[in-house]
Amino acid sequence: MGLDSAGVAPNDRRATRKGVTTMMRIVPLGLLPSLKVEEILYPRSLELFGREERLAAWSKEFPGDFDLQISGMSGNNPAQEIAMYVLRKEAGIRSLTWFKLGMEPSETKGQSTSPADLEARQGIITKVIGQDLTSRLKVALREAKLRNFKGEPDLFCWKPDLSDWFFAEVKKDDGLHSAQIRWHLAAKSVIEDDTRFRLLLLTPTDE
Numbered sequence: 001m002g003l004d005s006a007g008v009a010p011n012d013r014r015a016t017r018k019g020v021t022t023m024m025r026i027v028p029l030g031l032l033p034s035l036k037v038e039e040i041l042y043p044r045s046l047e048l049f050g051r052e053e054r055l056a057a058w059s060k061e062f063p064g065d066f067d068l069q070i071s072g073m074s075g076n077n078p079a080q081e082i083a084m085y086v087l088r089k090e091a092g093i094r095s096l097t098w099f100k101l102g103m104e105p106s107e108t109k110g111q112s113t114s115p116a117d118l119e120a121r122q123g124i125i126t127k128v129i130g131q132d133l134t135s136r137l138k139v140a141l142r143e144a145k146l147r148n149f150k151g152e153p154d155l156f157c158w159k160p161d162l163s164d165w166f167f168a169e170v171k172k173d174d175g176l177h178s179a180q181i182r183w184h185l186a187a188k189s190v191i192e193d194d195t196r197f198r199l200l201l202l203t204p205t206d207e
Helices: 043-050 051-063 078-091 115-128 131-143 178-188
Strands: 013-017 020-026 036-043 094-096 156-160 165-171 197-205
Touching: 036 043, 036 078, 043 078, 043 197, 051 078, 078 094, 078 156, 078 165, 078 197, 094 115, 094 197, 115 131, 115 156, 178 197
Parallel strands: 036 197, 165 197
Antiparallel strands: 013 020, 020 036, 094 156, 156 165
16 A cells, blocks of 8 residues: 655655555644654445444454454444554555553553553554654653543554554544644654654545
């Protein structure tokens, strides 16, 4: 799908692979002038999967990749989970969600996401981006009062060979909210590389 972090010209670039067309472009988005935007076209038939059917089918296709504790995929968030599946299937990119980087795992006792789940997910992020960067990012988010899930991107994505990683907000019918912009700006104060932040626009297509 051409979802790597190679330089993308300001003009639209289209590529077709396995019947899926992806449009990548750099567009101005208010306070986020260089946020990389990728439009992901996916078969509308993916929306027909029920919760249990979706989890069972995708877990069978990619054993271990959509384990709840690691990926956070519960079957309750169709849009972001479709993005997770398409990224994995078309670009070999793994992803996880519900990671609460503004909090320590031990602070989530009694909440819907367990300390063990957060420890597993944050552990993967730390392994991919490094301990120092993770620690500085956590500090920046806390200082911006962005704890719990407030403003957090939908996904953290990475290639298994660690050649690429990024945070991604998934959008289908709505735009960026103020807390999401605050999270991005706080993270950007630590992570200067624009390619580490992406906006994924989901568009269904008829097969």
